[in-house]
Amino acid sequence: MNNPALHSGTHAGFGLSLEDRLGIRREREPVTLGVPFPRGEVKDGSEITLVDEKGRQVPVQVEVLDRWSDGTAKWALLDFLASVPGSRPGKYLVKTGSPALSPESGEMPVRRNGSRIEVDTGACTFLLDGERFLPILSVKGTETPNPEFTGSRTVLRGVSGVEYEPFVDTVNIETTGRIRTTVKFQGGFSEAIARKADRFCDFQCRLSFFRGKSLVRMEFTIWNPSAAKHRGGVWDLGDRGSVFFRELSFFFGVAATGKTVIRWKPEPSRPWAQSETGPLEIYQDSSGGPNWNSTNHVNRFGRITTSFCGYRVSEDGKIVSDGRRASPIVLVETQGKRLQASVPHFWQNFPKSLKTEDGGIRIGIFPDRREDPYELQGGERKTHAIYLDFDSGEGNGEGLEWVHEPLVPVVDPGYVSGTGAFPYLVPWEKDPNDRYKALVSEAVSGERSFFSRREIIDEYGWRNFGDLYADHEAVYYKGRQPPVSHYNNQYDGIRGSLLQYARSGVTDWFLLGQDIARHVMDIDIYHTKSDKAAFNGGMFWHTDHYSDAATATHRTYSRLTREVRNLKQYGGGPSNEHLYTTGLLYLHFLTGSAQAREAVVGLADWVLAMEDGARTPFRLFCSGETGLASKTAEMDYHGPGRGAGNSINALMDAHVVTRKREYLEFAERLIRRCIHPEDDVPGRNLLDHEMRWSYTVFLQYLGKYLDLKLEHGEQDYMFHYARESLLRYADWMMEHEIPFRRSLDRVEYPTETWIVHDLRKSNVLEFAARFSKGERRERYLQKARFFFDGCFRDLEDFETRALTRPLVIMMSCGVMHSHFQNHPETRVEESPHAFDFGRPAIFRAQRTVAMGRARMIVGAGAVLTGLIGVWLVLS
Numbered sequence: 001m002n003n004p005a006l007h008s009g010t011h012a013g014f015g016l017s018l019e020d021r022l023g024i025r026r027e028r029e030p031v032t033l034g035v036p037f038p039r040g041e042v043k044d045g046s047e048i049t050l051v052d053e054k055g056r057q058v059p060v061q062v063e064v065l066d067r068w069s070d071g072t073a074k075w076a077l078l079d080f081l082a083s084v085p086g087s088r089p090g091k092y093l094v095k096t097g098s099p100a101l102s103p104e105s106g107e108m109p110v111r112r113n114g115s116r117i118e119v120d121t122g123a124c125t126f127l128l129d130g131e132r133f134l135p136i137l138s139v140k141g142t143e144t145p146n147p148e149f150t151g152s153r154t155v156l157r158g159v160s161g162v163e164y165e166p167f168v169d170t171v172n173i174e175t176t177g178r179i180r181t182t183v184k185f186q187g188g189f190s191e192a193i194a195r196k197a198d199r200f201c202d203f204q205c206r207l208s209f210f211r212g213k214s215l216v217r218m219e220f221t222i223w224n225p226s227a228a229k230h231r232g233g234v235w236d237l238g239d240r241g242s243v244f245f246r247e248l249s250f251f252f253g254v255a256a257t258g259k260t261v262i263r264w265k266p267e268p269s270r271p272w273a274q275s276e277t278g279p280l281e282i283y284q285d286s287s288g289g290p291n292w293n294s295t296n297h298v299n300r301f302g303r304i305t306t307s308f309c310g311y312r313v314s315e316d317g318k319i320v321s322d323g324r325r326a327s328p329i330v331l332v333e334t335q336g337k338r339l340q341a342s343v344p345h346f347w348q349n350f351p352k353s354l355k356t357e358d359g360g361i362r363i364g365i366f367p368d369r370r371e372d373p374y375e376l377q378g379g380e381r382k383t384h385a386i387y388l389d390f391d392s393g394e395g396n397g398e399g400l401e402w403v404h405e406p407l408v409p410v411v412d413p414g415y416v417s418g419t420g421a422f423p424y425l426v427p428w429e430k431d432p433n434d435r436y437k438a439l440v441s442e443a444v445s446g447e448r449s450f451f452s453r454r455e456i457i458d459e460y461g462w463r464n465f466g467d468l469y470a471d472h473e474a475v476y477y478k479g480r481q482p483p484v485s486h487y488n489n490q491y492d493g494i495r496g497s498l499l500q501y502a503r504s505g506v507t508d509w510f511l512l513g514q515d516i517a518r519h520v521m522d523i524d525i526y527h528t529k530s531d532k533a534a535f536n537g538g539m540f541w542h543t544d545h546y547s548d549a550a551t552a553t554h555r556t557y558s559r560l561t562r563e564v565r566n567l568k569q570y571g572g573g574p575s576n577e578h579l580y581t582t583g584l585l586y587l588h589f590l591t592g593s594a595q596a597r598e599a600v601v602g603l604a605d606w607v608l609a610m611e612d613g614a615r616t617p618f619r620l621f622c623s624g625e626t627g628l629a630s631k632t633a634e635m636d637y638h639g640p641g642r643g644a645g646n647s648i649n650a651l652m653d654a655h656v657v658t659r660k661r662e663y664l665e666f667a668e669r670l671i672r673r674c675i676h677p678e679d680d681v682p683g684r685n686l687l688d689h690e691m692r693w694s695y696t697v698f699l700q701y702l703g704k705y706l707d708l709k710l711e712h713g714e715q716d717y718m719f720h721y722a723r724e725s726l727l728r729y730a731d732w733m734m735e736h737e738i739p740f741r742r743s744l745d746r747v748e749y750p751t752e753t754w755i756v757h758d759l760r761k762s763n764v765l766e767f768a769a770r771f772s773k774g775e776r777r778e779r780y781l782q783k784a785r786f787f788f789d790g791c792f793r794d795l796e797d798f799e800t801r802a803l804t805r806p807l808v809i810m811m812s813c814g815v816m817h818s819h820f821q822n823h824p825e826t827r828v829e830e831s832p833h834a835f836d837f838g839r840p841a842i843f844r845a846q847r848t849v850a851m852g853r854a855r856m857i858v859g860a861g862a863v864l865t866g867l868i869g870v871w872l873v874l875s
Contacts, residue, residue, distance in 0.1 A: 012041065012097055014415040016050075018082055018090035019507050022268060022405035026090070028081035029402055030180065030210045030217070033409040034065060034590045035076055035094060036421030042073040042096050050080055053091040058082075059211075061177035065589055066656065069712050074421055077592040079179040081210065082407055090407065108181050108211055110173055117171065119181055124214045124390055128207065133166035133187055135205060135218060135250065139390045148337050149390045151253025151360055156189050156200070156222075157246045159373050164189035164200050174206065174594065182208045184594075201225070201243050201376065206594070214390045220365070221383040221522070222248055227531035228378030228555075233571020234562060235540075235555035238300030241378030247368035249353075252388060253360030254332055254339050262356050263331040266313060266323055268401035272331075278316035280330065281355040283369055284347045286310065287460035288324030294458035295548075296484045299372050302551060302560075307370075311347065327404040330354040330361055340389040342400040348465045349384065366462070377553070379528035382462055383518065383595070408507040416502050421589075423707055424819040428504035431818040435792040440500065440810050442802045444508040451512070453804065457484050463553055466519030468493055472803035476546045476749060479564075483548040487804055488524050488556075490542040494583025496811025498590060503815065510590075517587045521599050523554050526574050533615035534628050537606040538574025576610070576629050577694075579603060579646040581653040588657065597657050604654030604663055607647045611666075618850035621857075627845030630670050633691045638843045639684050640729070642694035644674045645701040652701075652708055664708075668718050671705065674698065676840035677724035681732040689746050689754070695729070696760035700813075702726050703767030710828060720833045723771050730768035734783055737761055741794040752798040755791055756806040759813035762787040766820050771828055781820060788817045 018031065042048060045062030052058055061079035068074045084090035109120040115130035116137070127137040127147075133154055138147035156164040168187040175182040184206050188199035201224050208217040228241040254260070262275040266282060286292035288310035297306050313321040325347040331340045341361045346352045353364035365384040366374050376382070387403045413427040431437060443450050453469045454460065468487035477483045487493065497513030500506070526538050541556040543549045552558035562570040581600045588596040610628040613619055618626075632641025651667035654660070675698070686692045702722055709719040739758055744750035762784040769780035795801040820826060 013093045013095035015412050016092040016094050017410045017505075018084055018092070018407040019410055020084055020086055020089060020405075020407060021507070022402065023086055024268070024401055025086040026082060026084040026402055026407060028083055028212065029407055030079070030208075030213070030215070031082045031407055031409065032077065032079050032180070032592055034588075034592055035078060035411055036416060036419040036589070037073050037076065037096065038419045039068040039070060039074070040072050042076070043071070044073065045076060047096055048073075048076060048078070049095045050078065051093050051095060058092070059178055061179035063175070063177070063592070065592065074419075075589040079177065081179065081212070084407060089410075107176055107178055108209070110176055110181055112173075117173070117183060119183070119209045121181075121209050121214070122212045126207075126209060126216070128171075128183060130168055130171040130185075132193065133168050133185055133203070133205065135185070135207060135220075136216070136252070139214075146255075148255050149253065149339060150255050151251065151358070153251045155247060155249045155251065157248075157368065158200070159244050159246060161246075162191060164191060165193045166203065167193045167196055175208075179211050180208055182206050200245075216388045216390070218250075218386040218388065219383060220250075220386065221381050222366075222376065223381035223527060224376040224378055225528055225530070226378045227528045227535075230571070230573060232559070232562075233573065234552065234557045234559045235377075235571075235573070236300070236551040236558050236560075237298075237375055237377065237553060238551070239378060242375050244373040244375050245366070246373050247364065248366040248374075249362050249364040249368070250386065251357075251360055251362045252339060252341065253358060254334055254337055258335045260359050261333045263333070264313075264328065264354075265401075266311065266321065266326045266328045268327055268329070268404050273321075275315050275356070277318075279356050281314045281353055282311060282326055282328045282330065283314070283353040283355075283364075283367065284311040284326050284350045285369070286350055287458050288347060289455050289458055289460065291455060291458040294484070296457050296459065296464060297461055298551060300375060300551060303372070305370060305372050306350075328354050329400045330356060332356055332359065332361055334359065338389070338391040340387075340391070340400050342387050342403050344385050344387070344403050344406075345465065346404075348460050349462045350460065351462075377555070379526040379531070381522050381527050383522050384462075408510055410505040410507060411502075413503050413505050422499065422502050422586075423704075424816040425499065425503050426815070426818040426822050428500075428506075430822055431503075432821060433788075433792075433814070433818060436810065436814050439792070439795070439802055440807065440814065443497075443500075443807050443811065444506065444512060448802060449508075450804070450807075451508075456482055459486075463523055464519075466515040466517070467523075467554065468516065468804050468808070470542060470804055472751065472753065472800065472805040473543065473546055475751065475800060475803075477548070478546070479548060483543075483546075484550075485543040485547070486549055486554050487808070488542040488554055489520065489539050489578045489580050490805060491808045492580035492583045492812060493808045494520065495580070495586060496583070496808055498583060498586040499815055500811055502586075502590075513583065513587065514591070517584060517593075517596060521584070521595050525599060525602070533609040533612060534575075534626070535573045536609060537602050538610075539579050539603060539606075540574055541572075541578045574606075576607070576643040576647045577632060579607075579650055581650045585653045585656065600650070600657055601654050604650045607650050608666060613846040616846065618846050621850035621853045622846050624844075624846045624849060626847065627843065630673055630843070631845075632694060635845065636848065637691075638674055638845070639679075640675050640686075640695040640698035640702075641692070642697035644670055645694070645698035648698075648705065649701045652705060656708075667705065671702065671718070671722060671725075673843045675702070675722075675725045675729075677721060677728055677837045679725070679728060679840055681729055682736075686732075687736065687743075687746075689740070689743065690748065693754075693757065696757065696764050699726060699729055699764040699767070700760060703764065703770070706767070706771060715831050715833075717833075717835050720835055721837055724837065726764075727768055727772060730765055730780060733761065733765065734779065737787075739787065739790045739794060741790070741797075752795060752800045752803065753805050753809070755794045755798065755801075756809045756813075758787045758791040758794075759809065759817075762791070763813055763816050766816055769820070770826055771830075773827060773830060777827065781824070784817065784820070788814075 050058045050060040063077040066075040111118045117128040134152040136152040139149040140147045174184040204221040206219045286306035310324040311326040353367035355362040470485035470487040473485040501509035550558040550560040584596045629647040630644040632643035651663045655663035740754040765784035
């Protein structure tokens with residue numbers, strides 16, 4: 001960033017680097033990224049401009065994603081086309097200030113004519129059908145009268161061989177601008193379009209088009225909206241709510257007028273090969289890793305579904321090449337017309353296939369190559385990305401190698417920290433806690449990184465890829481090692497990864513967070529409205545402690561575990577104690593992911609729904625709130641705990657992305673239910689580690705709530721209520737809390753994770769210091785340092801200190817302390833108040849009230865029956 005051109009002009013600005021992890025030249029590659037801005041700097045997107053390292057202005061599309069309470073931009077989404085030489089990162093400067101002169105480029109033309117949508121990128125005109133999902137009706141060059149690419153179709157084939165027809169319920173132009181246009185389709189599949197009501201499953205698809213490009217990015221989601229039946233509280237494969245199918249593929253054809261040439265490469269670094277004999281197929285059957293046939297890949301009968309290691313390339317049905325891990329590109333060319341196709345994370349999301357046929361390319365995201373059908377569990381979905389380049393000879397005709405390693409954006413961590421968009425963020429290089437940084441770095445570097453740990457149980461395949469291996473669960477597992485154990489949502493790994501990315505600029509953190517998020521959004525969220533309100537739209541837990549996932553996949557409870565443990569009562573489903581939204585919120589701001597935003601709002605809606613007493617059978621006796629959003633560990637405990645804290649946090653995050661006040665108001669309702677400035681804290685029995693340890697999780701979120709209120713400029717009744725409650729508990733902690741290392745005799749499993757939870761105590765006391773003053777504040781900070789430093793000293797006694805669970809907690813909870821080390825002056829001026837908070841009230845959940853009333857009715861009925869009997873005798 002030493003080029004003076006990058007620092008010319010009077011506008012404020014910051015540096016943006018695009019990291020090339022593949023080492024190839026990039027020509028006008030689409031880049032989408034979210035960037036933060038300090039309060040008061042940017043009023044709207046027109047004030048944001050982009051220049052390259054030669055000082056040339058680059059056309060950029062800007063959308064404001066979030067605003068500070070004063071109305072200025074907090075997060076903005078930038079879309080532009082980047083050219084990078086490949087030998088070094090691309091360098092840009094994002095400038096802010098008064099609008100500058102920009103290159104002439106209005107919005108891309110998008111026209112609607114009835115059910116048809118036409119998108120003109122300048123290189124191609126794409127015609128889309130809003131009734132049938134083909135997905136593309138035709139493509140033609142800008143100067144050619146007839147379509148040059150035809151024959152697009154979607155194939156979903158059922159177990160019996162029937163082909164289901166795709167139909168569109170809604171189509172929306174979701175984003176339009178000078179660089180990118182995105183069209184969103186939602187619909188379903190049925191045996192005939194005329195029978196839409198008899199739908200087999202649903203789909204969602206986003207098609208994105210780019211100025212001057214013949215490129216299309218297709219993000220397709222197949223989705224089973226039915227509820228699982230989960231009899232007995234177990235969630236195994238083979239459930240009656242599942243749907244089964246043989247194939248899901250897409251075909252894109254070329255209007256062939258001469259000899260067809262087929263070229264392909266199995267990996268971006270390999271040279272192009274040419275098929276001479278006939279149809280070509282690249283098929284990835286398994287991960288190609290050392291444990292490619294892991295029991296992670298069992299079907300509903302417990303049989304492993306992978307059949308060979310890696311991929312095979314066939315020409316005219318004969319194997320001509322093979323290998324371990326394909327990231328392929330296939331190209332079909334005729335008379336100057338070229339169609340290319342590629343699928344990111346091809347091998348990681350096996351099985352996959354790219355196949356040429358009938359002068360076009362067939363993309364098998366669920367290819368018809370296996371004896372066993374695919375099973376999509378009730379409420380489960382899967383999203384795949386596909387890239388297509390329809391080059392009619394007028395475009396630039398670049399290869400699609402880049403889609404397997406897109407440019408990764410990096411914004412200067414010092415700038416990001418200074419904006420305040422990530423609370424309490426300190427750049428990595430200014431964090432003085434070396435022991436902490438050394439441990440956390442193991443998540444993305446070295447032989448035990450989270451990327452490497454995927455190989456232990458082969459955490460790959462369309463259902464598994466992106467999840468973390470829960471290696472900490474192997475410590476007390478008594479069966480065959482290693483157990484298949486999925487981390488899922490034990491804690492917020494997305495948040496931790498993206499925080500570390502923002503503060504370090506290390507792109508492995510960004511890629512890790514994206515991988516986890518894709519898995520969570522598709523597999524770990526229960527995408528149905530047909531189950532009970534306590535489950536619909538909820539989030540599944542991690543694999544049950546010290547068990548093998550068996551045929552439960554990522555849904556916690558398996559009948560096989562019940563049988564092994566000989567348990568009479570066993571099972572459950574989604575609940576508030578493993579509900580995490582902040583990482584998804586950060587992903588939305590950093591990438592513009594609409595799916596991430598939808599997930600945040602959907603999870604908050606789940607919190608509201610699970611509390612609605614009108615949706616339960618107990619409504620006949622009581623219409624009150626259920627308490628399902630505020631319980632922790634026990635149905636009747638509604639004090640500070642992670643269950644209530646997670647619910648409050650989800651509501652706050654949904655309020656941030658929607659600005660809907662009802663989310664924040666319900667969060668405040670839960671706060672008042674669970675905590676009070678006059679609580680009898682000793683009576684909470686918070687030193688019962690097994691049942692009450694997570695009160696610090698709640699208090700962390702209470703600190704976040706106070707920060708949100710300050711950001712809104714609201715030092716009102718609820719602000720002071722929460723502040724006084726936080727300080728009351730912090731004062732109790734000062735007198736009674738000790739490091740977990742000194743009380744491990746109180747827990748059943750004395751693991752390293754207990755030690756790491758001391759970081760939460762440190763965070764809570766730092767929040768308390770922020771909202772206090774004088775000697776009291778200094779004592780809070782001193783005790784916070786005591787817990788933070790002691791945590792890493794105590795971890796030295798544990799060889800297991802870098803297992804997955806403790807690392808994820810460290811990734812999120814270890815960041816705040818360095819802020820107070822670097823900014824000891826951080827505090828909020830106290831404002832006087834005269835609020836009377838009254839006395840704590842006892843919350844009684846709907847079920848408790850209803851059961852009491854039912855007993856009264858039954859008892860009254862018995863008395864009445866007895867009186868009638870006496871009357872009959874006497875009469």
